[in-house]
Amino acid sequence: MTSTTATATPMVRLRDVSKVYEGRSGTVRAVDGVSLDIARGEVFGIIGYSGAGKSTLVRLINALESPTGGEVVVDGTTLTGLPERGLRPARAGIGFIFQQFNLLRSRTVAGNVAYPLKVAGWPKAKRLARVAELLEFVGLSDKARQYPDQLSGGQKQRVGIARALATSPALLLADEATSALDPETTRDVLDLLRRINLELGVTIVVITHEMSVVSYLCHRVAVMEHGKVVEAGDVYDVFARPQREVTRRFVGTALHDRPSPDVVARLRRRHPGRIVTVAVREDETTGGVPVTALLRQHGVDGTVVFGGITEVGSRPLGSLTYELVGADADVDAVVAELARRTEVVLHDEGPTAGTGGGAHEGVTA
Amino acid sequence: MNSGGVSLWPELLESLGQTLQMVVVTLLVGGFAGLLLGLALYTTRQGNLFANRPVNAVLNVLVNIVRPIPFIIFITGILPLTIAVTGASYGTNAVIFPMTIMATFGTSRIVEQNLVALDPGVVEAARAMGAGPLRIIATVVVPEALGPLILGYTFLFVAIVDMSAMAGAVAGGGLGDFAIVYGYQRFNYVATWTAVAVIVVVVQIAQLVGNLLARRVLRR
Numbered sequence: 310m311t312s313t314t315a316t317a318t319p320m321v322r323l324r325d326v327s328k329v330y331e332g333r334s335g336t337v338r339a340v341d342g343v344s345l346d347i348a349r350g351e352v353f354g355i356i357g358y359s360g361a362g363k364s365t366l367v368r369l370i371n372a373l374e375s376p377t378g379g380e381v382v383v384d385g386t387t388l389t390g391l392p393e394r395g396l397r398p399a400r401a402g403i404g405f406i407f408q409q410f411n412l413l414r415s416r417t418v419a420g421n422v423a424y425p426l427k428v429a430g431w432p433k434a435k436r437l438a439r440v441a442e443l444l445e446f447v448g449l450s451d452k453a454r455q456y457p458d459q460l461s462g463g464q465k466q467r468v469g470i471a472r473a474l475a476t477s478p479a480l481l482l483a484d485e486a487t488s489a490l491d492p493e494t495t496r497d498v499l500d501l502l503r504r505i506n507l508e509l510g511v512t513i514v515v516i517t518h519e520m521s522v523v524s525y526l527c528h529r530v531a532v533m534e535h536g537k538v539v540e541a542g543d544v545y546d547v548f549a550r551p552q553r554e555v556t557r558r559f560v561g562t563a564l565h566d567r568p569s570p571d572v573v574a575r576l577r578r579r580h581p582g583r584i585v586t587v588a589v590r591e592d593e594t595t596g597g598v599p600v601t602a603l604l605r606q607h608g609v610d611g612t613v614v615f616g617g618i619t620e621v622g623s624r625p626l627g628s629l630t631y632e633l634v635g636a637d638a639d640v641d642a643v644v645a646e647l648a649r650r651t652e653v654v655l656h657d658e659g660p661t662a663g664t665g666g667g668a669h670e671g672v673t674a
Numbered sequence: 675m676n677s678g679g680v681s682l683w684p685e686l687l688e689s690l691g692q693t694l695q696m697v698v699v700t701l702l703v704g705g706f707a708g709l710l711l712g713l714a715l716y717t718t719r720q721g722n723l724f725a726n727r728p729v730n731a732v733l734n735v736l737v738n739i740v741r742p743i744p745f746i747i748f749i750t751g752i753l754p755l756t757i758a759v760t761g762a763s764y765g766t767n768a769v770i771f772p773m774t775i776m777a778t779f780g781t782s783r784i785v786e787q788n789l790v791a792l793d794p795g796v797v798e799a800a801r802a803m804g805a806g807p808l809r810i811i812a813t814v815v816v817p818e819a820l821g822p823l824i825l826g827y828t829f830l831f832v833a834i835v836d837m838s839a840m841a842g843a844v845a846g847g848g849l850g851d852f853a854i855v856y857g858y859q860r861f862n863y864v865a866t867w868t869a870v871a872v873i874v875v876v877v878q879i880a881q882l883v884g885n886l887l888a889r890r891v892l893r894r
């Protein structure tokens with residue numbers, strides 16, 4: 310397709326973007342040659358550990374920082390090279406929500422939501438109507454005259470979201486928006502963000518260090534490490550088949566589904582059979598893995614001894630660890646069948662198997 | 675309270691009027707100039723709205739040079755300038771000039787300290803909403819720090835009353851002058867301590883009003 314309509318251009322286009330800080334302790338490449346396209350209407354996650362450069366990247370997108378290299382284009386406007394005055398309208402057209410909410414303590418809830426409208430020069434009557442509408446949308450109409458200090462964390466973030474949406478931006482940036490909230494409140498805020506995406510069609514960029522946030526909310530994800538995007542793509546693909554160690558660590562710590570070497574050692578003490586971890590995935594290529602049928606077919610007993618499965622983008626992802634007991638040849642056959650269908654990890658040194666050596670030996674389908 | 679059979683109350687009242695005049699004018703003019711200088715110190719800091727290392731360094735040095743000068747020496751030192759500006763070397767008006775300058779530099783540090791304590795996140799949020807730096811100063815920085823600033827200005831008021839007593843003693847006028855002329859020089863301890871009592875009352879009232887205002891702004 311060679312369409313040139315607005316919908317064909319990405320909402321955010323980053324081309325080889327870098328940000329270098331010259332500090333007393335030397336040079337920091339906070340963002341290092343990042344190229345990304347974020348499509349209109351999608352929820353895009355950027356995940357990485359602390360110091361990976363996520364905040365810097367998102368501050369480059371809304372021009373709070375200017376890049377030391379590369380080009381930033383938002384909604385068709387090239388921000389790179391614009392003077393400070395030219396950047397202000399661009400910033401006003403991008404919503405931003407913060408981990409620490411950053412509400413004005415000297416203003417009421419309504420006053421906070423009205424602030425960006427004042428900056429944008431809205432007349433008072435229009436402002437009041439818009440504030441009422443926004444507070445209704447985030448479910449805080451009854452708190453309009455309260456001050457931020459009187460609100461809970463989740464309520465504060467709702468005010469932050471209402472404020473960010475005030476000028477009807479097409480793009481919303483959320484930098485660790487739920488990291489200061491408890492799990493239940495986090496879920497509420499994520500649901501609100503999802504509603505904003507679905508009902509208002511707002512493109513959302515979610516910065517986080519929690520895989521659960523990305524799994525729940527995002528369509529696509531970029532994994533950042535040392536200022537670089539090391540892996541990017543469809544959320545399920547990236548998490549189901551991580552190519553990089555960082556990504557594997559995110560999946561591992563979120564799911565806790567794979568037994569660590571000492572867990573394997575403990576399992577082995579109690580389970581004399583062969584211990585095998587079977588990945589549970591549901592992508593286009595494979596359906597579910599018919600473990601029970603395979604076991605029955607080969608006359609092998611299987612006991613689930615460890616595991617974890619979660620939902621990523623509404624599809625299950627995780628693994629189960631089995632103890633397989635049966636004749637050597639039959640167990641071999643089951644393992645081979647499983648390995649044809651999904652990823653299987655053999656935790657060898659069972660009483661019969663003799664591949665030996667390390668605790669993990671991956672056999673990938 | 676008498677001196678040689680003559681009541682000193684009219685003199686005391688007049689002195690109080692002079693003191694209040696010195697203090698109020700200094701507080702308004704010096705307080706406002708100090709607010710501007712304090713804002714300049716704050717906004718030119720590294721990473722701030724008008725980050726500018728050389729300007730910040732110059733302002734800092736200037737403030738650090740002027741502030742430690744003992745006020746009584748400062749008054750005499752800038753007397754030629756005072757005469758040039760106010761046309762007088764003596765009296766309430768002449769004294770207000772050095773007081774205002776000293777108050778400006780003193781206030782600037784109080785203002786700067788209170789603004790530095792401000793959460794930079796709110797400034798960041800206002801920037802992200804497309805607000806320009808002057809608007810951010812007027813609608814975010816000052817209102818968000820208003821409670822501590824009021825307490826800072828209350829502290830300043832007391833310092834100015836102190837200054838006014840010293841100034842009065844050197845260049846005439848006010849309760850300080852009264853205490854010296856009618857108290858110290860005539861061995862009249864009643865006059866001295868009456869002046870002190872009046873000053874204490876003025877300071878107490880100022881502190882009360884400051885605390886009240888600050889509490890209202892901070893809503894606690």
Ligand SMILES: Nc1ncnc2c1ncn2[C@@H]1O[C@H](COP(=O)(O)OP(=O)(O)O)[C@@H](O)[C@H]1O
Binds near residue numbers: 330358364366
């Ligand atoms: N203003 C700055 N000056 C110097 N170094 C900075 C600045 N901002 C961020 N950095 C550095 O850049 C790196 C990335 O920081 P950041 O983008 O905040 O990471 P993240 O949000 O992923 O935790 C860190 O090493 C951080 O110390």
Ligand SMILES: [Mg+2]
Binds near residue numbers: 363364365485
């Ligand atoms: Mg960060």
